[in-house]
Amino acid sequence: MTHANATPEGRGYEATGPEKFVRPEILAIQAYHVGDSAGMVKLDAMENPFPLPDALRRELGDVLSRVDLNRYPDPTGTALRAKLRGVMQVPEGMDILLGNGSDDLIQIMTVALARPGATLMYPSPNFIMYSMDAVFSGMKAVGVPVREDFSLDLPRFLDAIREHRPALVFIAYPNNPTGALYAEEDIVEVIRACEGLVVLDEAYHVFARRSFMSRLPEFPNLAVLRTVSKLGLAGMRLGYMAAHPGWIAQFNKVRQAYNVNSLTQAAALFLLDRLDVLEAQAESLRIERDRLAREIALLPGITVYPSEANFLLVRVPDADRVFEALKERRVLVRSVNAGLTRNCIRITIGSPDENRILMDALSAALGSI
Numbered sequence: 273m274t275h276a277n278a279t280p281e282g283r284g285y286e287a288t289g290p291e292k293f294v295r296p297e298i299l300a301i302q303a304y305h306v307g308d309s310a311g312m313v314k315l316d317a318m319e320n321p322f323p324l325p326d327a328l329r330r331e332l333g334d335v336l337s338r339v340d341l342n343r344y345p346d347p348t349g350t351a352l353r354a355k356l357r358g359v360m361q362v363p364e365g366m367d368i369l370l371g372n373g374s375d376d377l378i379q380i381m382t383v384a385l386a387r388p389g390a391t392l393m394y395p396s397p398n399f400i401m402y403s404m405d406a407v408f409s410g411m412k413a414v415g416v417p418v419r420e421d422f423s424l425d426l427p428r429f430l431d432a433i434r435e436h437r438p439a440l441v442f443i444a445y446p447n448n449p450t451g452a453l454y455a456e457e458d459i460v461e462v463i464r465a466c467e468g469l470v471v472l473d474e475a476y477h478v479f480a481r482r483s484f485m486s487r488l489p490e491f492p493n494l495a496v497l498r499t500v501s502k503l504g505l506a507g508m509r510l511g512y513m514a515a516h517p518g519w520i521a522q523f524n525k526v527r528q529a530y531n532v533n534s535l536t537q538a539a540a541l542f543l544l545d546r547l548d549v550l551e552a553q554a555e556s557l558r559i560e561r562d563r564l565a566r567e568i569a570l571l572p573g574i575t576v577y578p579s580e581a582n583f584l585l586v587r588v589p590d591a592d593r594v595f596e597a598l599k600e601r602r603v604l605v606r607s608v609n610a611g612l613t614r615n616c617i618r619i620t621i622g623s624p625d626e627n628r629i630l631m632d633a634l635s636a637a638l639g640s641i
């Protein structure tokens with residue numbers, strides 16, 4: 273694909289079809305990449321490796337069989353929002369908005385806040401969707417580099433807030449792909465310094481066990497964004513956000529009328545009453561993470577960064593070659609070999625069996641390059 277097509281003017285070249293009509297900034301980006309994982313040990317997408325127990329699957333099947341698929345879903349998910357409010361301890365006075373995954377909610381917020389010239393800011397590196405949604409919505413994106421150790425560079429971030437006056441700030445807490453959990457006092461300073469909306473993306477809250485949910489009432493410009501994906505329900509596509517009612521009322525206008533389908537609503541209502549199963553899985557993944565981190569750190573030439581999520585960021589001598597060598601051994605991880613995470617791979621914590629396969633493959637890969 274040639275990006276010359278994006279700006280054909282003055283080249284004596286007549287664009288036709290999509291290149292003539294699609295926005296140049298869309299022509300210029302790549303689609304979100306999901307690696308082919310058939311037959312692989314899949315450690316690239318922060319999925320929970322454990323399936324639901326058989327008995328629970330059968331009960332869930334029964335629940336889903338009673339959903340009236342001939343009817344549209346409840347547009348705002350009334351029962352599900354009430355359930356989440358209790359289970360996730362959303363403070364009194366805050367409202368909740370549901371999304372088709374948290375990706376949906378990120379897009380809704382950027383669309384609502386994309387006044388002409390408005391800025392979206394985030395610490396960098398981070399979750400790729402923030403900058404993609406900035407492109408889709410037409411917001412100006414400003415990434416502020418974190419420090420070499422992946423901690424938040426607070427003075428630099430505060431300077432950038434004063435300079436760019438962002439309408440929207442996304443902070444993944446803890447961050448993807450680094451696993452770093454920024455200091456709570458630093459986050460508070462960012463919220464206080466920013467006039468626009470600060471969104472804490474708590475996709476990994478079950479692993480970090482830290483949250484700003486209970487502090488929402490203190491800050492009129494704070495939103496907490498969550499997903500059930502990393503908890504073990506990635507296929508269900510359910511995200512939710514909590515914030516002061518004024519923000520939720522505006523974002524509610526932007527979402528698709530039926531953005532969370534009936535099967536998702538029914539499954540979530542059922543599973544949120546049985547959260548102990550998923551939380552026990554998360555607990556065992558946390559233990560595996562810490563064990564695996566110690567084991568990987570013993571390999572020669574490797575740095576393992578502290579992680580509060582269900583993945584490890586690992587610096588190796590040559591990330592591209594290690595990625596390929598792992599792939600040859602049927603282990604799929606994510607290469608994040610660029611910028612501050614140069615020569616890094618991101619490894620999702622799998623089941624104990626998968627982690628053993630990973631360790632063997634990684635030792636062999638490092639020996640072979």
Ligand SMILES: *Cc1c(COP(=O)(O)O)cnc(C)c1O
Binds near residue numbers: 372376473498511
């Ligand atoms: C995985 C991830 C998401 C995406 O969550 P979905 O609900 O599956 O769309 C959002 N934010 C961060 C930081 C993530 O790592």
